[in-house]
Amino acid sequence: MGKIFFKEKDLVVPGDVLAEGMDYLPSGGCIRENDKIIANHLGLVSQENRFVRVISLAGKYIPKVGDTVIGYVADMSFNGWFLDINGPYEAALMVKDVAEFIDKDADLAQFYNFGDLVIAKVAKVTRYSNINLTTKGPGLRKITGGKVLSITSTKVPRVIGKQGSMVQMLKEKTNCNIMVGQNGLVWIEGKSSEDELNATEAILKIEYESHIDGLTDKMKEFLEDKNELHKKK
């Protein structure tokens, strides 16, 4: 039987030996070198049956098919737009993948112009460098109003929470509409700028304290305190 050199949720650095022997398999954030499994990312390590995995704490967004992302229009061509989605490469949004009907010789800038923020879905990824987006689908569109803030993409699962528990709680407590893109851009739209500010503060707090257990309860307390303070005023 192979040996394991870590405790669950340990912090590991590239080069740390995680396991020895062929009984264990690397499944993300780590690699096999001879009979050892070595971390190749900085992150938190976890084990599930025979699989060893390092959840990275830093790094660019790597697009996956089906992810909902928020990007801004960085470039335009005759048949589509190129969106900056916080990853290593720009993603293409082709005219044929857009929900709106676009006439053959229409001016594309009328639909999405430079700097416009768009909620889109990753439709196709070929070896990372070619990314196709689509806005066909519910909730996918150009963003108007509200504000967008950027967090590290690796922290997105914490902002969403288990089955969306965290984001649901945030929406209730701040009265804001919140859309979390898998690439780390978060769109917040509230009735007042104060609500938006509260939500922003909460999300940045989640990003900063993302390794703490029981974060949803902690955030709930944090926001309830805020609301109470507001009432007193």
Place this chain on the structure above:
Amino acid sequence: MSYTKRNDGRKFDEPRKMEAKIGVIPRADGSAMFKIGDTIAIAAVYGPRELHPKFLQNPEKGILRCNYDMTSFSVPERKKPGPSRRGTEISLVIEKSLLPVLDLNQFPNAVVDVFIEIIQANAGTRCAGITAASMALAHAGVPMRNLVSAVSVGKVGDKIVIDLDKSEEDYEEGATDIPVAMNGDHEITLLQLDGEISKDELLKALELARKGCAEIDKVQRDTLKEFYRGIKDE
């Protein structure tokens, strides 16, 4: 004349005092500072990001681009800022010393930019630069098999010493200075030598470098872990 005592009172196998910090440049994807004695290096990592001009792109895997420079106030005599013959060479050797541990296969047509700036120099700047860059790369989340640590060893007078400072480099007719970079498994990724040294002495010097690198490697790992653990315990 034999060299019996080091100018700053260190033992012959004792490196200078080290200090490291992560996240010193907020706008960079990853950054780190490494200080050894009076030498201070800061490194910033940007990317992976698309590489322009396009003819430099490699469609098979991502490339690494390093830039080493010394600030004009880092040395006693003002250094003219910008690329120089020496700076270009050191940028290149740093690139080659970091590349073996990086895994850029999943980023075709992309580049990882590493900028190393020496803000205070007292010998061993390229080694401090490599050490800082390696930490910055880990902080930026670039996939890497191991960390790289570097230290200079050399022969001053008739003694083999580790981590030479400026006064030792200039000792009598000049010392033999050997910058060595190693990954965490003690595999050498950089070895430069100019000056004279016998085979036995070189092997002895490398043994010393191995010990020094292990010490630096520990500082790097502790600093990276401390950076995130600090947030965890708050």
